[in-house]
Amino acid sequence: MMQTGKVWLAGAGPGSVELLTVKAWKLIKAGDCIVYDRLVGNEILSMIPADTELINVGKSSGHHAIPQTEINQILIREAKLGKKVIRLKGGDPFLFGRGGEEIEALRREGIPFEVVPGVSSCAAVPAYNGIPVTHRDYVSSVHIITGHRRKGRDRQTDYEALVRTKGTLVFLMGVQALEEIMENLMLAGIAGSMPAAILQQGTTADQRRVTATVATLAEEARKRQIGPPSVIIVGEVVKLAEEFAWHEQLPLSGExxxxxxxxxxxxxxxxxxxxxxxxxxxxxxIRTVPADGQKRLKRIRKELKRLREYQVLAFTSPYGVQCFFEMLPDAGMDVRDVSHMRFAVIGEGTANALKDKGIRADYMPGHYDGRSLGRLLAKELKDGTGILLARSSMGGPEILEEISKNQALSYTDLAVYDTVFxxxxxxxxxxxxxxxxxxxxxxxxxxxxxxxxxxxxxxxxxxxxxxxxxxxxxxxxxxxxxxxxxxxxxxxxxxxxxx
CATH class of the missing domain: 3.40.50.10090 (Rossmann fold)
Structure with missing residues (x-):
């Protein structure tokens, strides 16, 4: 009988792949099935192995959110198939992430589970915008509130209690209710001049910040067309944004x-x-793979047995270096069989790959391309020199055209790897x-x-x-x-x- 699998509820953080926890990253690489929501950043999705099964429960083809009960059933179904299921959730799974509801469903079915906390947007997004949620000179407490009202239920936020704390207030999922939130804060006694900000898509290339006051934030956000996902932050610490902003100062911020x-x-x-x-x-x-096929491998082994007839070994990529030296043992040879040769490389990356084998490159062109390498070899090598070129089966003709201009040289173009789509x-x-x-x-x-x-x-x-x-x-x-x-x-x- 098939053994029941397991579910890991893992926080994916606010968007940036560098804010994933080490454990979440290990699980992503090892999981059989990843069930993810719309707040998981594309940068993270792009790092998931291409052969991993992905189930998007954030949006359906009709652009409607998938009901929580259906998500629960997906987790149960996949786990009962014996899979390692990663329930990847934006931010932290227990902070307005409905992680508790999913665990209740798993427990009822006897599905084993673990929870992997994640970096929450409530602190990370303000930090990426230069706003510390606490600061000894301004505030000593922070309060996190959902701005989303559960369907069929009245909002139960005690705004007067929040205002009395005199702490930093962070509202998540509150873009649609922004005007209502600001109005309720002022009705509860907060000053309309209190600094406030809305932070859109923090930690991503689309990060935007609008700073204003409680009285003016809704209007400013409307003018700037701010949408979800966004974090709303209210408190004196918002004044520090312009002084402390750091991410937007990086040279490739926004790219x-x-x-x-x-x-x-x-x-x-x-x-x-x-x-x-x-x-x-x-x-x-594309990916690069070693050459295969009986006919091709036979030719490669034949040329390797003739290494003594060549004086120069040329590479046009780091992978060519790797493949060539991995093929030597299959032919009953090792690095000593190339000790009489000189080595040519197309550029620094290839030179470094050769250096990892304990070999220094003898020839490298000033301009790193095949034509320049061929031109260099044609100019520098003595008459009668034999060149073995180990490269991709898709290698261009430019290097061969240049070498051929020196008719006193001979060469063999040996495809040691393939490039596949x-x-x-x-x-x-x-x-x-x-x-x-x-x-x-x-x-x-x-x-x-x-x-x-x-x-x-x-x-x-x-x-x-x-x-x-x-x-x-x-x-x-x-x-x-x-x-x-x-x-x-x-x-x-x-x-x-x-x-």
Whole structure:
């Protein structure tokens, strides 16, 4: 019989992936099924493994909220199928997140569960806007109130009690009732001149702040067309916003950047971008895999057995380095079999991958692209030199065209890995691109441009601002109709500078 699974109620925080707890991130990577609501940020959704089952319970196709009873039944159903179910909720699952109601349903069915607290927007969103919810010189208490009225029930907020606390008041889910909340506070005795703010979509690229007073906030929010999700904060600490604001000062604050590079290349690029304030959506549109197939592998082993006949080993990507050295043991060889060779690389990233193998690159062009590498080898190598080029099966002809200009050199173009398109990312990519909120798209290869266009399909590509690594990549983006800028050299640092 199938063993019952388990449900984890995990807080996803206010939106930024960097505000996920370590435990929540581990669960996201290990879960079989993720049941998420509309307040889970796209940055977080983009990091979920592409083969994980996703169930969106925030909105249905008719744009109506899914009833809580139905959400409960989904959790029960998936757990009874033996799955590890992650109920991913915006903020904290127990702070106006209906986590208690879901646990009651799970307990009735005997479903095991755990609760993973999350960073709540009640403190994080003000913090990202330079507003400390407490400050010894202003206030010593903070009070969190829901601005949402449960259907069929009268609002039961005791505004007079709230005003008597003289503490900071934080209202969640209160955009629709903003005017009513402000009026009730003034009726309860709070001064109309008391500082107040509404903070929209905090910790994301769409973060906006409107500061005013209790008497004027509703009108100012209406003028600025502030909508949910937003946090309303009332108290003297709001005066500190302009002085303490920090996130909006970061150079890439307000940028929503989509990264298309293969996941196996790591997340160093994303880390750089986030450190500069960007919201980063990770959608790898291609992946690199070692060459397979009996005929191809036979040819690779044949060339590896002929290594003594080559004097230069050339790589055009870090993954090419990785694949080549992983293939040596299968041919009964190791790094000693390349000890007589010199090494050529396309750029710093590839040089670093080679360095990890304990080998220093001998040749690297000043401009990091295939044509420049081929031109360098044709110029620098002596007559009779044999070159083994280990790269992707989709490698362009530019490097070979340049090497061929020196007819005294010989070369073998050996495809040690393939580049394949990530068809399972199609829906995710289209979801993120459909509303035009992505400000830039980063491409590190022409094959990434091809994969992006293939998965996205018909689209107004003239609206895409492409940040490209290398001239060949930029040419591919321009051919697709995109607006482009290009990094001078094929390094992450140079790429980030173009953002």
């Amino acid at each position: 929503r950047i989509l990264v298309t590079r293969p996941a196996e290349r790591g997340d160093k690029l994303q880390e750089y971008l986030r450190a500069l304030g960007a919201e980063v959506l990770t959608v790898p549109v 990530m068809e399972n990312q199609r829906e995710r990519l289209r979801l993120f691109m459909k509303d035009g909120s992505v400000t830039k798209v980063i491409f590190t290869s022409s094959s990434a441009v091809e994969g992006f266009c293939r998965l996205l399909g018909e689209y107004p590509y003239e609206t895409v601002q492409a940040v490209c690594m290398g001239g060949k990549t930029e040419e591919a983006a321009k051919a697709a109709g995109m607006r482009t800028v290009a990094a001078r050299n094929a390094s992450i640092e140079e790429l980030v500078l173009q953002c």
